[in-house]
Amino acid sequence: MSGSMVPVAPLDGAEPAGHSPYAWRRSPDPTTASGWSRQRLLAANTRSVLGRAFPRVVGALREPSWVAFEVGMPLLTTSAFVLVYRALDAPEEYVGFAVVGGAMIAFWANVIWMMAAQLYWERSQGNLELYFTAPIHLMSILLGMAIGGLFASAIRAAVVVATASLVFGVEYSVSSWAGLVLVFLLTLAALYGLGMLLASLFLLWGREAWHLVQLLQEPVYFLGGMYTPIRVLGSFAFLVAGILPLAVGLDAIRQLAFAGTEDIGLLPVGVEAAILAVMVVVFIVLAYHALAYVERLARREGRLTVRWQ
Numbered sequence: 001m002s003g004s005m006v007p008v009a010p011l012d013g014a015e016p017a018g019h020s021p022y023a024w025r026r027s028p029d030p031t032t033a034s035g036w037s038r039q040r041l042l043a044a045n046t047r048s049v050l051g052r053a054f055p056r057v058v059g060a061l062r063e064p065s066w067v068a069f070e071v072g073m074p075l076l077t078t079s080a081f082v083l084v085y086r087a088l089d090a091p092e093e094y095v096g097f098a099v100v101g102g103a104m105i106a107f108w109a110n111v112i113w114m115m116a117a118q119l120y121w122e123r124s125q126g127n128l129e130l131y132f133t134a135p136i137h138l139m140s141i142l143l144g145m146a147i148g149g150l151f152a153s154a155i156r157a158a159v160v161v162a163t164a165s166l167v168f169g170v171e172y173s174v175s176s177w178a179g180l181v182l183v184f185l186l187t188l189a190a191l192y193g194l195g196m197l198l199a200s201l202f203l204l205w206g207r208e209a210w211h212l213v214q215l216l217q218e219p220v221y222f223l224g225g226m227y228t229p230i231r232v233l234g235s236f237a238f239l240v241a242g243i244l245p246l247a248v249g250l251d252a253i254r255q256l257a258f259a260g261t262e263d264i265g266l267l268p269v270g271v272e273a274a275i276l277a278v279m280v281v282v283f284i285v286l287a288y289h290a291l292a293y294v295e296r297l298a299r300r301e302g303r304l305t306v307r308w309q
Contacts, residue, residue, distance in 0.1 A: 056148025
């Protein structure tokens with residue numbers, strides 16, 4: 001529990017003679033200690049969102065070489081799967097599946113590197129204690145990181161789709177643009193909600209965060225059906241669909257982007273959209289409580305803000 005000096009209104013609006021208008025009392029968090037109104041707290045959290053999003057947006061535009069590198073590597077992997085499908089005379093839809101999956105890698109990489117592991121990196125840089133003492137919620141900081149990272153990831157994904165579609169001649173037959181946009185947004189919301197939850201867990205696990213990031217790359221590419229339909233996993237695919245939003249969202253996006261491939265999908269699009277909506281709520285609620293627990297633990301024990309622990 002932290003103590004703070006907060007203004008105490010005197011009786012009848014008059015300040016007692018010889019007494020300071022400030023008094024010490026226990027407060028559960030800096031937000032309560034600030035004594036700010038809801039409007040001022042909302043403004044502070046909004047500024048924190050914009051403040052954390054700004055450097056990521058500027059960074060994506062300031063370093064074009066990063067975009068070239070981040071696009072080139074996944075494009076090589078996507079091209080390898082496309083060539084394999086072409087060599088096996090697979091249906092042309094599978095080429096499109098590989099292209100769409102290669103584009104979605106950009107968002108997953110952003111979630112695990114720039115969201116899940118971000119608080120761990122912030123602690124290593126000595127910034128985490130500033131977040132815990134500021135009268136704002138950690139979710140506003142992570143939301144700003146998500147918005148800024150989403151901008152950079154969207155550029156990367158768009159370039160991958162445009163380049164691969166042009167080079168390999170991918171043809172799309174969208175059955176419902178509204179459904180495609182809705183499923184895409186639900187997928188992103190669920191992914192970044194999961195990233196907020198993982199951010200608190202990675203912070204608690206300390207030095208294991210680096211290994212967890214590595215663990216959540218290639219296995220997720222396989223289980224999420226990045227380059228092949230998730231249905232090929234058999235009954236195990238239903239377990240994956242209940243845990244990993246990327247797998248459900250990607251399966252629904254493919255069904256909508258390539259009309260007539262519903263028989264290759266795991267579940268009907270409407271069911272998968274409902275699963276994504278539930279995931280959004282569950283992950284965000286869990287992230288809120290997990291971050292609140294991390295804040296309480298940091299103030300009570302003082303260990304989470306120690307560098308290199």
